[in-house]
Amino acid sequence: MSVIKLNTARLEPQVTQDEINQIWPEIKAAKQTLIQGTGAGNDFLGWVNLPTELDPTIVKEIKNQVHRIATEQKIEAFVVIGIGGSYLGARAVIEALQSEFAFNNVANGKPLVVYAGHTLSEDYCHQLLEFLDTKNYAVAVISKSGTTTEPAVAFRIVREHLEKKYGRTGAAERIIAITDKQRGALHDIAQQEHYPAFVIPDNVGGRFSVLTPVGLLPIAMAGYDIDALLEGAKEMRQMCLDGDTPETNPAMLYAACRNILYRKDKKVEMLVNFVPNLRYISEWWKQLYGESEGKDGKGILPHSLSFTTDLHSMGQYVQQGERTMFETVISVDHPLHEVTIPSDEKNLDGINFLVGKHLNDINRCAEQGTIIAHHNGGVPVLQISLPHIDERVLGQLIYFFEFACGVSGYTLGVNPFDQPGVEAYKKNMFALMGKPGYENYKLQ
Ligand code: PA5
Secondary structure (H helix, E strand, C coil), X not given: CCCCEEECHHHCCCCCHHHHHHHHHHHHHHHHHHHHCCCCCHHHCHHHHHHHHCCHHHHHHHHHHHHHHHHHCCCCEEEEECCHHHCHHHHHHHHHHCCCCHHHHHHHCCCEEEEECCCCCHHHHHHHHHHHHCCCEXXXXXXXXXXXXXXHHHHHHHHHHHHHHHHHHHHHCCEEEXXXXXXXXXXXHHHHHCCCEEECCCCCCHHHCXXXXXXXXXXXXXXXXXXXXXXXXXXXXXXXXXXXXXXXXXXXXXXXXXXXXXXCCCCEEEEEECCHHHHHHHHHHHHHHHHHHCCCCCCCEEXXXXXXXXXXXXXXXXXXXXXXXXXXXXXXXXXCCCCECCCCCCCCCCCHHHCCCEHHHHHHHHHHHHHHHHHHCCXXXXXXXXXXXXXXXXXXXXXXXXXXXXXXXXHHCCCCCCCHHHHHHHHHHHHHHCCCCCCCCCCC
């Protein structure tokens, strides 16, 4: 039973019901290609059935590791080392659920999750090590290939810090590796050093891996309910597989609208939130759609904005700049906490008319006002409504976006499951760093 709703009312006149009906046979064909596994990249479709087929012993083992590390060792911080698909999903869910001010989460019995291996910034790394100097901590190192430079470099540095702090044996008890079943440098290190390890399935690509240990382990370590997350994904999977009409399948409808808009030269999609906790959902979504569709000279450019913050910086452009964009607004119906506007006798700020109102009521006025204004300014607006933010709803949202991405990519005519373009910068970087084997490589 879905709790996520898609509202297409403010796509008109750029997207009409007739146009949705016209493209629908293509969308249905793309869905069949996806679920029957007959399209390009069909060796990377393991994510389609993950919510129902994930081995329960893996979930149990994740919980055992959380108990051993978070509860028994009472860690204050948990470092997640990974980049791209090996960290964005976990961060998206954790940041959606945790307090924006969770600097000292340990007070609630939960370690603060911090990130490494997603940047080569020396100052970031120094700041992280300075932070870890004073914390009781553990580490998950995540890399499917096991050879990605950024996490490999970060892991070497953090591991040295960990070994200095806890000794080699103590460090080994605080490291969990998540990597390929049998290949790669990380796999070999984990075996040699006897780190507990989880496998990233061969048939699940990085950006689709949040419902494998890649996402589940850090999310559980942060104290969140991975059963509910999987349950939500399962509900949405059922809906995506069963529904075949625009009314019953929001993921297919989203894929249809995006493709109609793209064919009308709407080349930029802005994923908009009015809740800052969702900004890493946008980062995860950008990778999902950017890597899946941005190839062969095609693809919508995924962009993201956080309102009302960005209305005061990007609002002007959205309202009156190039009309090459559309917005997908993630609306959250109910906040989890209440804050109301206090009264002030002097009313010098002139906002006494808001006294007693919930901040969310004001935020919803901003949202509605923005949607109407942007729509009237020539920006088609799609609205995805979430009832609130919790693990189950996030599980639905994740699967919704993943399924829609597969359907949308096949409708666009690309292989949504490869990312050949990511290699170009790596080869240049290897040559510049003097990596053995790249001595004669010409920068391109
Ligand atoms: O989606 C992808 O394939 C990429 O973003 C990878 O996840 C990212 O490059 C990290 O790769 P790896 O997990 O092999 O270290």
